[in-house]
Amino acid sequence: MTEYKTTHIVFFSPTHTSEKIARGIAEGIGMGRRIETDLTTDDGTTPIEIKDALTVVVVPVYGGRVPVVAIQRLNRLKGVNAPAILTVVYGNRDYEDALIELRDTMTGLGFSPLTAGAFIGEHSFSRPDLPIAEGRPDEADLQKAVLFGRKSLEKLQQSSPIKPLYVKGNHPYKPLMANEPAAPVCNENCYACGECIGVCPTHAIGFSAEKDRIVTDVNRCIKCCACVKVCPNGARIFETPFAKILHEKFNIRKEPELFF
Template sequence: MLNMVTLYYFSPTGGTKKVAEIFSSEIAGKITAVDLGMRTVQPESTIGDVAVIAAPVFGGRIPAIVADKVRSLNGTGKKAVTLAVYGNRAFEDALLELNDAVASAGFQIVASGAFVAQHSMAPEVGKGRPDEKDRADICGFAQKVLAKLESAADSQVTVPGNRPYKNSMGIPAAPISNPACKLCGKCSAVCPVGAISLENHSVATNTNCILCMACVSACPEQARILPPPLQAKMEQMLGALKSIRRENEYFL
């Protein structure tokens, strides 16, 4: 086991963080966590020799703010394990894009994984994941990563995906606040891109919204929701995946 890893993660609704923490605590005694979703905190330099870098999959890509923040890290002389966490549909070009960003920051990628968590826009898809079987997969992967680190093997990691990456998804609409909203401001505080403000006793959302669902997940009144037509469309598009279980994949 390693003494310490630095975990860089973006996890608007907690699934990515869950997967990354299971993995990190299996490979290291101490985790220094850096939340890339914090507007005020700039990424710090990696403590220890190994970084774990975890991002959710949005439209088969990684969110642009993750790519930008990862590219600005200094990974020279450090190793990295990359994790893309997706909602049981597909991860497409996300892991490749994450690895490109991590490599351009100077890290040497030793292993990569694509793991499933509950879909943040359609919670019936991948419901309850990561579950016990996922935990076993993640821990099994972690043991393989430790063995690779100990053997000093430096084989290149190849992951699926295409360049150029698929086009970034559009943002059809931002979440809205319904009348149950008590104007507590939690949605505004957690927004990673500062898109939400409280104005004239109502919540305003500007076009910076990346539809990450952090505000929906953070609302204590369940008053922050997707506009009902968009929610219905997502459920219709993803509904067939409710009864399908995608398996975790890893690459060493």
Template sequence: MKIHEICFSPTGGTRRVAEILSQALANEIVPVDLTARDVDFRSVKLADGDVALIAVPSYSGRVPAVAATRLEMLCGNGARAILVCVYGNRAYEDTLAELRDTATRAGFRVVAAVAAVAEHSIVRQYGAGRPDAADEALLRNFAVRIRRKIDDADDSEPKIPGHRPYRKAAGTGLIPKATRSCVQCGVCAAKCPVGAIDPAAPTRMDKKVCISCMRCVAVCPHKARRVNGLLLALVGRLLKKACSERKSCEVYL
């Protein structure tokens, strides 16, 4: 089976979950990177017999707005879709419900959904090391069950948790800034999913455009971008109660 792996993963956690599932489901993977700014997503067209795995992180219980916009540009043309939301061990709230609605508008038929945990992209002590070996085993088990449903030509839509209207979208969170170690190599500007960093002067960024995805922090070869340490510590304390207890991956069939 061939899988179209449609993924928005600024820091790699969502992609890791998507890869575990895709590799267990199929022997051929066609990647579609929703973080890329130079792709004409309207040109991505699937067919009725195709299968797509659509994976996004949960940002405060919602699909990242830019990911939703780019996903809606795709032409699903009736392809089956496996939805995946990845969260940092707090909660994913309305992410799967919103992803289901977005994928449906793009022409996909939702047949399965997965919620999985990965390291929190900002407060990294939460979900650290995940997906771990236990998660991977569980996700592979989910893949077997999803594959069985697809092979049985069962196109029934699963009951997916979430509310409509969705929870209010959060404003921009912590904004990474360049430190004195910045050599203005431009990697962060080239890789930013929304073009918030000035390529001519990477120490400058548009705070109104930034989505706090932490891609610039993750890709900087000089570790020269970071968020304010005091604010990070405060957010860590605020999340401690919600994030400390280990959450488990879930599947909806």
């Protein structure tokens, strides 16, 4: 049996909740060497081989599925002797078929699903007047992520070979969300500092020709709200009717679910 000495964490995380969970799990594994692959703004095409490493993959849930952009980026990975801890992070509504889709995708890329989890993160559309899972993952969630990492390592040490992993979800997957073009806009408080440009996963934001304002390509926007959350001036606004609906309907705290 391989004695793994490396943890490789991989995430796509526009508003950093998946990233926090990935780090929590890695802390629980506690292996000496840690490698990180952040695919959030990385649209490169160079293949990434992950060999002889316990791999942690964490992505958000969009419309009950793994975001299409995240799947495209994960497709660069190739696992060789790489057991994987697979996790989705959702905004307290539901994760539907995202976890099973992540499991199937990673299996197809050569990884061996070891354990899986669904954690809760502040909803991308959450705002101070309409909070949705605000502040999550919180301390209790992060402790669960650490414990999940520790238990996953214990499972790895006890199982050879790794058996197929059950996770919740259905085949065929739920259809992808309809992609209505829309994007956040800047209000009068925007002073064109450009900070939002660098965090956009799809490079949908840029300066105007005169460099005095910000322009957004609605057709490239995936509504991830990274730009909204990063703006130091509260000048980036995403108006969506879903914020109010989600705030009202999904205000009972959900807890992480784990699969071993």
